[in-house]
Amino acid sequence: MSKSTFASYCKDIIIPYEDRIYSINLSNLFIYDLCSSPFHSLSQFLRLEILILQNIESNYLENLLPHLSSLLNLSSLIIMTIGYFHNVNKLYHTVFRLTALKYFKVSVNEHYVNEILSITKNHYSSLEHFVVDSHYQIDDLSILLSYVPKLRRLSFKKLSESYYLQMHMQPIILNSLTHLSLQTKHIIFDKIELFIRNLSHQLQVFRFSTEFDVTYLNAKRWQELIVFHMPYLRIFDIELQAKYYDNQNEFHISINQFMSPFWWERQWYFTYEYTDYLARFYSIEPYRRKHYILHNGLCQHTYPYRNNNNLCSVNHISVQDDIEIKNNLIYFPHVTELTLFDHSNKTLHSISTILDRTIPLIQLFKISINCRQFCIGKLMELLYFSPNIHILIINSISLTKVSSTSIEQTQTFQAICNTNKITNLTIKESTTKECILLFIKLCPQLQQLTVGIHSYVLLSIISNLLLEFEKCCKHLSCVCFLNSSNAFTTMVGPKFSSNYSIKCLLQNLYIWY
Template sequence: MFSSTRTFITRFEDLPNEIIYEIFDILDFCSTYEIFSNLNRRFHQILVLSTLSIKIDISLISKPTFRRHYKQIIMPNKHRINLLHLSNPFIVDLFFPSSQIISKFRRLETLIIDTTTTTKLANLLKQLTKLPNLSSLTIIHRNCLYNINDLYLQIFRLPALKYCKLLLSENSNYGSLPMSVSETSPIEHLVIKNKFCLNELNALLSYVPKLRYLALNHLYSLPDEQTKSFSSSLNDLTHFSMRNSRILFNELELLAKHFFHRLQIFHISTYFDVSFLNANHWERLILSYMPNLIVFDFMHTNSLNDTTQLKYENLIQQFQSSFWFERQWFFTYTFY
C-alpha cells in the first residue's frame, strides 16, 4: 500500500518568498508597505530589508498621503527604486523640491513624468545625466516650451538612454535644432507624439544613429520650406510609424530613399494628398527602397462628394493587383 500526503496552503503568509515577491511586484509598493511592513517580522524583512528593486507609481493622491509616503517609504528606499511613474503634474513639484534629489535614485531605470513646470523640467534633465542606469524616459509637458531644442539636446546627453517618448507643447518660434557634429545618443526607440516639422528631421536624426524604432505622430511640412535632401543615416531602422502625417508623397519618397532600406514594419496615416492613393507609386516606392518590408499599415483620410467618389473608388481598386496579394496585404475602405 502507498500513502501520500498533500500540503495545502490556506493562508497568504504560507506562500513561499518567491511567490510573495511576485505578488508584491504587481501591487502598488506604497500601499503594500503600509499594509504588510508591520504585520510580522518576515514581511518586514521582505519589504524593508530586501535589496530587490521596487516600482513607484503615483497618480491620484492627496497631499498629506503623498508627504507621508515620501518621507516614510520613498526616500528611505530611493536606492531600490528602478521605476518611477509620476502621472500627476502637481506631484512632480512636490516630489522634486530640488532637482538634485533625482540624482540620488542611482538604481532608476525607467522615469515617466507629467509636468507643467518648464524650469523644473530643464533642471531635472541636467541631473538625469548622473543616473548610470536610466534607460527609459517618458515626458509629458503641457505648458509652452520656449526652446524645445534645448530639451532635445539635454535628452540626447543621457548616457544610457535606450527608449524615449515625448509629448510636448512648444512655441512655434523656437528656431532650428543644430546638426550634430560628434555628439550622439544611444537611443534605439524614439516616439515623438507632439508636432514635428519635416525640415527639422535631418538634424534630429543626426543625434540618434542607432535608432531601430521611430514614431512621429504629427509630422508635417511647410509649403515654402520643402526638404530636398537628408545627410543623416539610420542603418538599423526597422520600424517606422507616421500617424496623422501631413507631408506630401514626394517628401515621403525622400524619407524612404535615405532611411527605409532595412525597414520591416511601416505604419502611416495621411490626409488629403490624393497621390497617396496611387498604387503604382507605392509599388515603385516599396520595390526601390523597402525590399525588407513585411508589415505595411496604411490609412488615408480625405473629403469626398458625389462627383469624386467614383474617382477614389477607381484609385483604391488599383490596390487589388498581384503585387499586394503576393505580400498578403489587403485593403478596405469606407465612404461616409
C-alpha cells in the first residue's frame, strides 16, 4: 500500500469508524512513524478483539503497551518485532494482565533484561493459547508458565538450552494443558523429560522436533514417559534429525525399538531417512505434514500402514539435492510453495519438466531459490511454467553469460512479463543495477522489492533507480536495500522529496512512497 493510499484509507475508513473496528493487522514499519497515523494510541478502538502488530520497533511497542489495558474486548494478540526489544519481561507483565485475552503469539529478539520476571503467586492470566516464536531458555519456563495456569495449548518454536547451569527445574503444573508443541535445539533428553513430567498429566497432543543425540531414539524411555506422565495422549508426533550422523548401525538398532505393539496399537507409525549428511526419524500416519524434503540417494524404510494419501496434505516441497529424471517420482498434488537448494542448480535437464512430474507448477504461489548464482535461463523456464507465483525469493542470480538486453528480447521473457503475478521479490546477495532493472521490467505487478547491493554503488544510482521503479512498476511502493549502514540514510536523505519516507534499521535501508 502506497503512502497516499494509506492516508486516504485512514481518513475515509479508519478514523470515521474507529469505534466499530474489531480487527487490526499492521505490517508496514513506517505506519508507526507517521504523525497522522491513528495507531499511536489504541484506546479509541473500543471494540477491538484482534490485534496483529508486525515489524514494530522496540520504542513504538513500548509506547503502545500502556494502551493495551484499555482494550477490554481484546481476545487475540500477535506481536512480531523488528530489531531488538529491550525487555520482553515488561511485555509479558503487560500482556498477562489483559483480562479478555485468550490467544497470544509473540516473536521478539531480546537485547537485554532490566526487569526480572519472578514466579507469581497472586496474579494469573486468562490466556488459553500461548505461542512463543522467539528464542527461550528451558530453565526459565517455570517462571513464565506460572502466570498462565489456564493454558490449554502451548507452543515454543525456538526452545534452547540455558546459558547457565541450573541443577533443579522448579515444577509448574498446568492442569488444563492438552496440547504441547516444542521445537528445540541442543537440549538433552533429561531436561525435556523432566519438563514434561512436571507439566501436565492431561496432554492429548504432543508434537516435538529436535536435532538429536542418540538418547532421543530410546523407545523404551519414551514409552515409560507416555504411560506414566501422558496417559491420555492421542497424538504423538515427533521429528528427530541429525546432520552428518555417521553411525548407521546404531541408528537402525535404535529405531527398530519403535516397531512394537505399544506403538502399533495406538496407530503411531514412523519412518526414517538416511543420507551421507542427514539422519531423520519422524512420525507418519495419521499425522499429515505440510512440508516435505526431497533427497537423492535416500535410504528410506517405511513402517507398516504408510498411506500415500498423506502426501495430499503437503503444501511445501524442498529439493535438497540434484534434480534428476526418475520413473518413480512421488507426486504432491496440493503443493503451493517450492524451495530449491544449491544442488538443484546443477542439473542439465529441463528443470520444469522434472519438477512438473512431482508438483503442479501452475498452482505454485511462492518460490524460494537458495542457490548461489542460479542460472537465469533456468529461472525464466521455471517462471514461464509457474504463472501464478506471487512471492519470489532468490539468493543470487547469474547474468555473466548473457546480457539483460538479449534476455528482454526473448519470447519467454515477454510471455512471463505479460502473465506473471509476482508482487513480492527478494534478491538477497549483492546484485547490479542491470539485474535489478531486468526484474523490474519482468514483474510489472511488483508491490514490494528487497535487494542486496553495495552501498557505494547504490549511492550513485539510487535517484535514477527510483525513477525507473516509478516508470516500470506502477504498484511498487516499498523498497528495501540490504546491508546499508546507518550513515547511509544521512547521505541519501537529501536526494529524496517529502513524498518518500526513509529509514535504516538493522543495516537495511527502507523506502516507502
